Amino acid sequence: MMQKHFQTLEAQLRQNEFLYHQAHDVFGGSARVFRHYDPSNEMSIDILTEQDTPQAGTLSCATLGMMHYPVGLREGGKPLRFELAGACKGPNENFPDLLSRCAIAVMGTKIRCFDGAVFPDIVRTYIPESRLPHLLFTEFSFWNERLEAVAFEPFNVRWLTAIFLSDKESDYCAQHGVVSLLSLFEEQKADLSDPLRDSVL
Numbered sequence: 001m002m003q004k005h006f007q008t009l010e011a012q013l014r015q016n017e018f019l020y021h022q023a024h025d026v027f028g029g030s031a032r033v034f035r036h037y038d039p040s041n042e043m044s045i046d047i048l049t050e051q052d053t054p055q056a057g058t059l060s061c062a063t064l065g066m067m068h069y070p071v072g073l074r075e076g077g078k079p080l081r082f083e084l085a086g087a088c089k090g091p092n093e094n095f096p097d098l099l100s101r102c103a104i105a106v107m108g109t110k111i112r113c114f115d116g117a118v119f120p121d122i123v124r125t126y127i128p129e130s131r132l133p134h135l136l137f138t139e140f141s142f143w144n145e146r147l148e149a150v151a152f153e154p155f156n157v158r159w160l161t162a163i164f165l166s167d168k169e170s171d172y173c174a175q176h177g178v179v180s181l182l183s184l185f186e187e188q189k190a191d192l193s194d195p196l197r198d199s200v201l
Helices: 002-027 095-107 167-176 178-188
Strands: 031-037 044-051 058-064 073-075 078-089 117-119 134-138 156-165
Touching (some): 002 031, 002 044, 002 058, 031 095, 078 095, 095 134, 117 167, 134 167, 156 167, 167 178
Antiparallel strands (some): 031 044, 073 078, 117 134
16 A cells, blocks of 8 residues: 555656646746645645746746646546646736645635636735736647647646636626637737736726
């Protein structure tokens, strides 16, 4: 039993390391990893952070390890898991904490995670200046390359990127879908990494 436990931990560390290198290669900055805990110190998630990428003054972040928690979805006959990523212009010192809170909420089954999920009223605790209180998680890239899906032996992993949303943008997403909302953002040339941007609606 103990040997199997160590084998599982070793496999998880290798998977985390693979995703670390994948995200670092896409971000293209100087990497640091910090462990973030929930208030009870019962759950934790590692967050990769890289400053000044994809542009100066922007912080890129990625979770490492959320994939080890099931979300009840399948793809290609295997369980589908997720990792979270994002890019945030200043003020962004609390962005890693925001991303870790989202990850731990998923890990603790307090919120559902899927492509197109909106995490409501979660931003202002960490970026009180923002008028965009919600986070949309979808397959989107702020960077020159995409964070590609990964097929590990026991499960598939997809990356979901955080996008700040206003109340009206969140309502629009619920009514018209993520693809339509992203098209609207592209038409309006919205800077989706800016938590202080104006709503497009």
